[in-house]
Each structure stands twice: as C-alpha cells, then as structure tokens.
Amino acid sequence: MTASFNEQFGQHGAWRRGFASQLQELREWLMAQDLLDVSVQERLQRLEDQMRGDKVMVAFVAEFSRGKSELINAIFFAHYGRRLMPASAGRTTMCPAELGWEADLMPSLRLLPIDTRESPESLGQWRVRSDSWVQYPLDIGNAQQIADTLVKVAEVRKVSVDQARRLGFWHDDDEADNPMVDADGWVDVPMWRHALINMPHPLLKQGLVILDTPGLNAVGAEPELTVNLIPQAHAVVFVLGADTGVTKSDLAIWRDHVLPAGAGKAGGDDALAASRLVVLNKVDTLWDSLSSGAQVQAQLRRQQQDSANLLGVSVDKVLPVSAQKGLVAKVNRNDVLLQASGLPAFEDLLANGIMGQRQKVLQAAVHANVQQLQGQVDRVINMRRRELDDQLAELCGLRGKNASVIAGMRSRIEGESQEFDQSSTKVQAMRTVHMRMLKDIFQLLSSAALKKELLELKEALDQRGLKLGVRKIYEQTFERLHAVAVKVLAQAEEMQNLMSTSFRELNAEFSFSLQVPPTLMLSDFTEDLRSIEGSYTQYLGLSSAFKLTSADFSQRLIKALALRLRTVFEAASNDVEMWSKSLTAPVDAQLRERKRSYTRRLEAVDRISGAATDLEERIADMENAQAHLGSLQRQLISASAQLLVPLWTERAQIASASLDINLVA
Known part of the structure; x- marks a missing residue:
C-alpha cells in the first residue's frame, strides 16, 4: 500500500x-x-x-451537503476514533473554518460574529483585532469536548430579509439561491463569519493548514476567500455528491471560486490547475444490492466521465470516494472497507499533488x-x-x-x-x-x-x-x-x-x-x-x-x-x-x-x-x-x-x- x-x-x-x-x-x-x-x-x-515556517494549505470547497467535512474527518482526524468537524445530518460547516497551529496561542476555537459583515473592514483587518473574536478553549485530550465545541461552526441565527441582504446572503437578482423564508418572514444565516481552530495536531504542528469552506451563498459573499485564501492554497479539493452529480450551484462554485484564472486556456496556469482535485463523494449511495458489482462500476464510471466533462478536467482528476465509509473503516481498522471507500487512492493523489508541487x-x-x-x-x-x-x-x-x-x-x-x-x-x-x-x-x-x-x-x-x-x-x-x-x-x-x-x-x-x-x-x-x-x-x-x-x-x-x-x-x-x-x-x-x-x-x-x-x-x-x-x-x-x-x-x-x-x- x-x-x-x-x-x-x-x-x-x-x-x-x-x-x-x-x-x-x-x-x-x-x-x-x-x-x-x-x-x-x-x-x-x-x-x-x-524551511521551518513553511505552510501547506489544503482548501476543501463544496456546496452544502456534499460530505466535505466528513472527508476532512476521514483524512485528518480518524485517529480520534470519532468525528471532530460537524458532519452529521442537519449539522454542517456554515462559516469558513481554518485549522492550523500557532504555538504562541492556546488550543482554541475562535469565532468572528457575522455582524462584522455590516462594517467595511476586511477579514484581514479583523484578524488582528483579537478582542472582536469569541474564543472557546479546546481540551486536546478530550475528543468529545473538541467535537462538542467545534459544533459551534454549524450554528445559525434568524434574521430579517433586509438584514440578510446587508450581510450578503440575500440577492434580489438571483432569488433561486436565496435562503428559505419561514412562516414568520425570517431566514437562517450563519452565526459566525469566520472560524480559526488552533490545535496541536501532529500535521498542523508541521505546517499543514486546512481550510473548510461553506456553500456558494456564503463563499460568494466573502471576497477574501475567493481572491486571497483559496487561490493561495497549495491544493484545492472540490467535493461533489455522487448522488447529485454536478449541479448548477456546483458549477458556479467551480468556475467562479475554484478554477484558477486562465486554467484550461492557451497560456493558462497548468501547474495551478493541476493542484485542483475533484472528489465524487458518497459513492456508497450507488452500492445497490439489486445491482451487480459491474453495473455499479459502470454507473460510477459514467458519473466520473460526466463530471469531468462538465468541469473541464481529465477523468483521472475525478476520484470516487465514500468519506463516511472511509472514516468508519479507519476507526474500525477494516482494510477491505477502506480500500472499497476509495479513500487511500485519493489520499495518495492528494499527497503526491501537494508534496510534488511544494517540493518543486x-x-x-x-x-x-x-x-x-x-x-x-x-x-x-x-x-x-x-x-x-x-x-x-x-x-x-x-x-x-x-x-x-x-x-x-x-x-x-x-x-x-x-x-x-x-x-x-x-x-x-x-x-x-x-x-x-x-x-x-x-x-x-x-x-x-x-x-x-x-x-x-x-x-x-x-x-x-x-x-x-x-x-x-x-x-x-x-x-x-x-x-x-x-x-x-x-x-x-x-x-x-x-x-x-x-x-x-x-x-x-x-x-x-x-x-x-x-x-x-x-x-x-x-x-x-x-x-x-x-x-x-x-x-x-x-x-x-x-x-x-x-x-x-x-x-x-x-x-x-x-x-x-x-x-x-x-x-x-x-x-x-x-x-x-x-x-x-x-x-x-x-x-x-x-x-x-x-x-x-x-x-x-x-x-x-x-x-x-x-x-x-x-x-x-x-x-x-x-x-x-x-x-x-x-x-x-x-x-x-x-x-x-x-x-x-x-x-x-x-x-x-x-x-x-x-x-x-
């Protein structure tokens, strides 16, 4: 292996x-x-x-409910024996979250209130204002406490349509992507604008930075994500759902926020484009007892090819994965299920892509x-x-x-x-x-x-x-x-x-x-x-x-x-x-x-x-x-x-x- x-x-x-x-x-x-x-x-x-301070950032980008946070759990946190990032039904990352390690800070979760969006200051300016962040300590020896604390990145709050518009979550020109309005006229928006998770995880201590981003509506409202953080990531993992394929909102995120400018065109940045990987997640939804293994594989290959064509990438850049099965397999030490999940093949491609480019x-x-x-x-x-x-x-x-x-x-x-x-x-x-x-x-x-x-x-x-x-x-x-x-x-x-x-x-x-x-x-x-x-x-x-x-x-x-x-x-x-x-x-x-x-x-x-x-x-x-x-x-x-x-x-x-x-x- x-x-x-x-x-x-x-x-x-x-x-x-x-x-x-x-x-x-x-x-x-x-x-x-x-x-x-x-x-x-x-x-x-x-x-x-x-050499000592070199950082390697991996950004995970997807529309809501594509299993992105579960993929992060499976790759980086399986050794805890449980999920750390919120990934269960009804709980998903609602604000961009950066996971890294700064030795001069205590292990903690720091959250920037969403109300800061109503001010003209950029996210970079808010980063240096520590008093504006809400901080929660993390008990590194207690996986349950970490998971319970990180659930806060999934918190939402109800606001009026006018306030949602001011915060950047409501667009009169594109009502199809606006959040649902409840019976009382309120809409749900993220409680927090940005999350910084400081953990002495072995990989984070060695310079790895993980960027977990929310869906299209949240990403599009925060220009620094698209123009600063995501473009500077050494690898961007774009997560699709095998059960949904490439949707309209998936394609919008890919074209506007993931695909580097000029990629795929004459003179485009091929090296940067090569650092974009596509995960076709939740392939276990295609595992049907009424279908033969050959039929499942044929359906999966069609889904890979269709996704590659729509995104304009080679089919070998679209990897079929079941993050949920991969996490279960790692926790239970089930090598057969781990191989079937496709996670090892994706980890190998991710590692070779990042390490190869970074080493160059x-x-x-x-x-x-x-x-x-x-x-x-x-x-x-x-x-x-x-x-x-x-x-x-x-x-x-x-x-x-x-x-x-x-x-x-x-x-x-x-x-x-x-x-x-x-x-x-x-x-x-x-x-x-x-x-x-x-x-x-x-x-x-x-x-x-x-x-x-x-x-x-x-x-x-x-x-x-x-x-x-x-x-x-x-x-x-x-x-x-x-x-x-x-x-x-x-x-x-x-x-x-x-x-x-x-x-x-x-x-x-x-x-x-x-x-x-x-x-x-x-x-x-x-x-x-x-x-x-x-x-x-x-x-x-x-x-x-x-x-x-x-x-x-x-x-x-x-x-x-x-x-x-x-x-x-x-x-x-x-x-x-x-x-x-x-x-x-x-x-x-x-x-x-x-x-x-x-x-x-x-x-x-x-x-x-x-x-x-x-x-x-x-x-x-x-x-x-x-x-x-x-x-x-x-x-x-x-x-x-x-x-x-x-x-x-x-x-x-x-x-x-x-x-x-x-x-x-």
Whole structure:
C-alpha cells in the first residue's frame, strides 16, 4: 500500500526540519571560519526560516451537503476514533473554518460574529483585532469536548430579509439561491463569519493548514476567500455528491471560486490547475444490492466521465470516494472497507499533488540560494588564497636577504596599503549612487505608491448604484501595476550596469577581483500580479453588477485586493533588498580581506626582520594556511552538494543526516 497523506506529509515535515538543522550547522561552521558576512547570513536565515515556517494549505470547497467535512474527518482526524468537524445530518460547516497551529496561542476555537459583515473592514483587518473574536478553549485530550465545541461552526441565527441582504446572503437578482423564508418572514444565516481552530495536531504542528469552506451563498459573499485564501492554497479539493452529480450551484462554485484564472486556456496556469482535485463523494449511495458489482462500476464510471466533462478536467482528476465509509473503516481498522471507500487512492493523489508541487518550489529556492551562497563564500576563500599566495611569494623572496631589503619590502607594503586606502573614496561614491537608486526602487514598491495606484479603482467602487465601468478601470489599474514591475526591473538593470562599471574600474585601479553582479529576478512578483488580476475578474462582470451595488461588499472587495497586493509588493521589496546586499557584499568582503592582508604582511615583515628562523616559521604558517583553505573549500563543496540532494529521492535519509563538516581550529 502507498503511504497515506498523513504519512507523506510527516515525511515532508521531517525533511524540512532536518534541512533547517543542516542550514543552522552550516551557518555556525561559516561563523567559526570567519566566512559569514551580512549577505550570506541573511540568505541562510531566510532560507532556514522558509524551511521551518513553511505552510501547506489544503482548501476543501463544496456546496452544502456534499460530505466535505466528513472527508476532512476521514483524512485528518480518524485517529480520534470519532468525528471532530460537524458532519452529521442537519449539522454542517456554515462559516469558513481554518485549522492550523500557532504555538504562541492556546488550543482554541475562535469565532468572528457575522455582524462584522455590516462594517467595511476586511477579514484581514479583523484578524488582528483579537478582542472582536469569541474564543472557546479546546481540551486536546478530550475528543468529545473538541467535537462538542467545534459544533459551534454549524450554528445559525434568524434574521430579517433586509438584514440578510446587508450581510450578503440575500440577492434580489438571483432569488433561486436565496435562503428559505419561514412562516414568520425570517431566514437562517450563519452565526459566525469566520472560524480559526488552533490545535496541536501532529500535521498542523508541521505546517499543514486546512481550510473548510461553506456553500456558494456564503463563499460568494466573502471576497477574501475567493481572491486571497483559496487561490493561495497549495491544493484545492472540490467535493461533489455522487448522488447529485454536478449541479448548477456546483458549477458556479467551480468556475467562479475554484478554477484558477486562465486554467484550461492557451497560456493558462497548468501547474495551478493541476493542484485542483475533484472528489465524487458518497459513492456508497450507488452500492445497490439489486445491482451487480459491474453495473455499479459502470454507473460510477459514467458519473466520473460526466463530471469531468462538465468541469473541464481529465477523468483521472475525478476520484470516487465514500468519506463516511472511509472514516468508519479507519476507526474500525477494516482494510477491505477502506480500500472499497476509495479513500487511500485519493489520499495518495492528494499527497503526491501537494508534496510534488511544494517540493518543486522549495527545491527551486534551495538551488538558487545554496548555489549563490556557495559562490559568495567561495569567492572569499579564493580572495584569501590569492592573498596567501602573494604573501608566500614575498616571504620566499626574502630568504638570504639582508635587513635593508626587508626594510624596503616593508616600505613597499605600506605604500600599497596607502594606495589601496584611496579606493574607499571611489567605493563610497559608488555606494551613494547605489543607495539613491535603491531608494527609488523602494519608493515604487511602497505602500504609499500602491495606494495611489489603487485610488481610481477605490473611487469607482465607492460610487453609489451600478458600477458598469469598473471593469475597465480595474484593467487599467493592473496595467499600471504591471508597469511598476517593468520600472523596477529597469531601475535594477540600471543599478546593475552602474555596479558593473564601478567593479571594472576598481579591478583596474586597485587590483580588486570583483565579478559582474547578478541580475535581479522578480518572476514571483509578476506571476503573483497576474494571478491576483485573474482572481478578481468574476466580481467585476455583469453577473456581479447587483452585488457591487452594496457599499459594504465593494469596500470589502477593494480592501481585500489592497491587502493581498500589499503582501506581494512587500515580498518584492524584500527580494530587492536581498539582491542589493548581494551586490555590495563582494565589495565589503574584498575591502575587509585586503586590509587584513596588509596588516598580516606588515606583521610578518616585522617578525622576520630580527631572525631568519622566524622567516621559515612564517613560510610554514603560510603553507599550512593554504592547505587549510583547500580543506575549507572541499568542505564547502561537500556541504552544498548535500543540501542540493533532491527532496523526492532521499528525503528520509536527508532528514536524519547532519552536515559532514569537521571544524578546523
């Protein structure tokens, strides 16, 4: 049997922890060898933080009563021996629920009242206001208490039609999807807007985040779900009912809230589309004692094919599952029923899809950072090697020479040192221009600049009534945002050209050995802009025109957009800062190493001016230092190669391995 999702995710977490420990060992080793400059340290720290804090989000999306919460119970919580998420008849998740683990918070269920929808603040803004959430503690050792507490995510309250309209659950233009009105004129709406479940579950502690979303009416009223949370999930599981097939509301959720923008079209995001899995749940409803096994399988295959055709996915992405039977089978340890439920096959596809994509992302980050790190450290070692070669040649040339020759050499070294000190003026001039250009780039990526770019769109959404021209303004806004990315890269190229010219001049005038600086790459920035642009389009067409007439909804939409864009701009700014430091780090390293070299050369000349024996001892020291540098270089190559071993080939071995570095005094 293949490993379950839980087992594969556990292996992934073990690899991340092991890799982070390796990075920590490498940092300590570099520090002990005085090879850890600011740029290298920051690169190591960022990579280590990424490994330790990496989150993997799996979003479960479905219309009501498709068995979504039962599927979550079966995959993640069967070891409790009972249901944790409410999934029984008449009880289902009514508000979006995020399950994760934050070690600095107590195990708890936190609930945001639905009334907050009547304010213009976005969900992201409410997240930081802890006093606005209702909190219930969770007793992790008591499964019954956890289940009884989590039932609260299924709570509803009765409101008038007018209030339901203000809360986003009643739409005059689409009455078919509105909630039922009882005899007294009241309708049921969710009691809560959002739920945060903080549990020290083994997988949640390793970085898994589970997003359980409600049906179409609730999802459509919360733009941050569609434009922020669901698009950023590493896998989205779309749950259908085998007894219903693809309904109209299922298709609306799939097209508007699950299918990534551009997927299935020329140039679409195939990798993102590949992370969308479809579960045809409740297949046990087709298990009919009056039908043969072959007839049941034929009916199931037709349902799979029909669902795949309607959703526009390959049939192998539609997996038949009985979450209820799978949960029962896991609790009762019934392997035959477990296989019949289809749950193991789905867990394997889910694990391979998430782990495969996540590992590719992490492996790309590892390769880029480790190779650059190795290059930076290797240049420092080579600088020291060249300085040692020069010092050794000088010392060997002093064999058999008299005091006047030695004094002449000391005078020459002092002259070289004074001449080299003049380079600081040129370096400072280069730094001044560099910082000015860097400031210009940071200004392009600042919150103030982003706010200015969004102003016209905000004003259009703030207008009363129908906003039929907002789509064009939206497109123009993103044209300007894409232009910002182009300007940033152009500024960075100009800065790189400046540094390249300065490096050549320093090499020619002061015998530096600076190489052409690297090019700034902002592929994540441009890709994220395209992704965000596509995520919002469903809210700006004619089908959403009436929804946009709500001032509260429009304000939540623009605030959600601003929040996500601010995150992307800040990430790009951080990338620029890291790149900028990689430009100046070699200059700092060569200044430091050259000054250290002059000091050591003068000390050596002073020591040997009195006795020939000191000369031979000093030559021996230089030769030993050369051998030591060779050893450091070999250890660096070995450590870097070990860090670059592919995750998917030797993950378990790497997790328990430690860097093969022996510190040399």
